Amino acid sequence: MEKPASHPTFPRERVGVLLTNLGTPDAPETGSVRRYLKQFLSDRRVVEIPAIAWQPILRTIILNTRPKKSAEAYREVWTDEGSPLAVIARKQAEKLQERLGDDVLVDWAMRYGNPSIPDRLDHLWQAGARKILVAPLYPQYCAATTASSLDALSDWLDKKRWGPAIRTLPPYFDDAAYIAALEKDLKRQLDALDFTPERLVLSFHGMPQRTLEQGDPYHCHCQKSARLLSEKLDVPTDVAFQSRFGPAQWLTPATDDLLKAYPDEGVKKVAIAAPGFSADCLETIEELGIRGEEEFLEAGGEQFARLDCLNDGQAGMDMLEELVRRELAGWFM
Numbered sequence: 652m653e654k655p656a657s658h659p660t661f662p663r664e665r666v667g668v669l670l671t672n673l674g675t676p677d678a679p680e681t682g683s684v685r686r687y688l689k690q691f692l693s694d695r696r697v698v699e700i701p702a703i704a705w706q707p708i709l710r711t712i713i714l715n716t717r718p719k720k721s722a723e724a725y726r727e728v729w730t731d732e733g734s735p736l737a738v739i740a741r742k743q744a745e746k747l748q749e750r751l752g753d754d755v756l757v758d759w760a761m762r763y764g765n766p767s768i769p770d771r772l773d774h775l776w777q778a779g780a781r782k783i784l785v786a787p788l789y790p791q792y793c794a795a796t797t798a799s800s801l802d803a804l805s806d807w808l809d810k811k812r813w814g815p816a817i818r819t820l821p822p823y824f825d826d827a828a829y830i831a832a833l834e835k836d837l838k839r840q841l842d843a844l845d846f847t848p849e850r851l852v853l854s855f856h857g858m859p860q861r862t863l864e865q866g867d868p869y870h871c872h873c874q875k876s877a878r879l880l881s882e883k884l885d886v887p888t889d890v891a892f893q894s895r896f897g898p899a900q901w902l903t904p905a906t907d908d909l910l911k912a913y914p915d916e917g918v919k920k921v922a923i924a925a926p927g928f929s930a931d932c933l934e935t936i937e938e939l940g941i942r943g944e945e946e947f948l949e950a951g952g953e954q955f956a957r958l959d960c961l962n963d964g965q966a967g968m969d970m971l972e973e974l975v976r977r978e979l980a981g982w983f984m
């Protein structure tokens with residue numbers, strides 16, 4: 652039977668994979684940072700204060716002060732290719748695409764800023780992806796990160812007449828592939844240091860203490876990742892939470908407090924890793940690597956090293972390929 656002339660044509664069906672991360676400004680300038688922070692900090696998953704109380708504070712105080720200061724920090728980490736988080740996210744997607752071949756379309760997106768989750772889902776759909784795995788690259792589940800990415804997915808699906816079958820990558824905080832990748836990569840980096848650290852700090856992004864009391868599993872996921880990892884490493888580890896924001900009580904101990912207290916306790920040689928970040932970003936390169944080192948040395952510390960995240964290195968990509976192939980079972984071998 653002949654198709655009516657008005658009948659749309661469809662591309663070859665394929666499987667899509669969308670790697671998502673948090674997001675970053677388009678440029679290390681006040682205006683770009685303000686746009687990014689406005690979207691980020693207006694997300695009710697991130698700041699759980701009723702909008703009527705929060706929006707005036709955000710618009711009159713925070714967006715008038717923080718963007719300039721944050722832009723300065725972004726300038727310290729910005730590369731010729733762009734923001735480290737975006738550059739690494741793109742490389743992770745390109746390398747995963749190479750590993751999975753043409754039957755799968757791999758793309759990447761950011762929850763805040765660009766490229767956005769709805770734009771890249773549109774792109775995958777238009778390219779023929781009728782089955783899509785959305786993979787928020789957060790090992791530890793958190794409402795502010797994992798659930799928020801899935802909100803963006805469900806908002807997109809909500810508007811579609813015909814939408815894809817969807818799978819989402821579960822948190823992988825205790826997955827053997829994740830722990831093994833960290834073990835391998837951190838051991839490689841520790842072996843390459845020109846000193847032997849007395850302590851390895853495992854620094855996770857902080858969250859308000861209240862979220863733990865309300866049932867967010869993030870704190871427990873971080874503690875379990877840290878325990879499983881520390882069992883594999885020869886150096887003693889401490890867990891800490893970084894990037895405190897606002898006046899509320901956040902998870903403790905705070906990374907900066909821990910670094911400042913070490914020298915008085917006789918700990919003078921420290922390495923620091925951020926296993927909850929799948930890619931290096933402002934929070935690892937600037938906050939840990941620059942500010943953290945300054946704070947530790949000023950307090951009397953002697954040697955300090957920041958270890959890289961898994962990024963697009965061999966160990967991290969082996970893990971990502973394993974996790975993604977597992978989730979694609981039955982869709983693609």
Ligand SMILES: C=CC1=C(C)c2cc3[nH]c(cc4nc(cc5[nH]c(cc1n2)c(C)c5CCC(=O)O)C(CCC(=O)O)=C4C)c(C)c3C=C
Binds near residue numbers: 697858
């Ligand atoms: C990895 C998990 C992360 C959690 C959990 C998280 C929670 C969280 N963050 C803020 C406030 C800010 N975070 C900022 C940047 C930022 N945060 C994460 C990760 C987590 N955040 C990443 C990967 C980045 C990206 C940095 C980049 O390179 O672009 C910022 C912006 C920078 C700044 O102005 O300091 C803010 C603000 C809150 C409030 C929160 C949980 C409630």
Ligand SMILES: [Fe+2]
Binds near residue numbers: 856894
């Ligand atoms: Fe953050």
Ligand SMILES: [Fe+2]
Binds near residue numbers: 870871872874
């Ligand atoms: Fe816990």
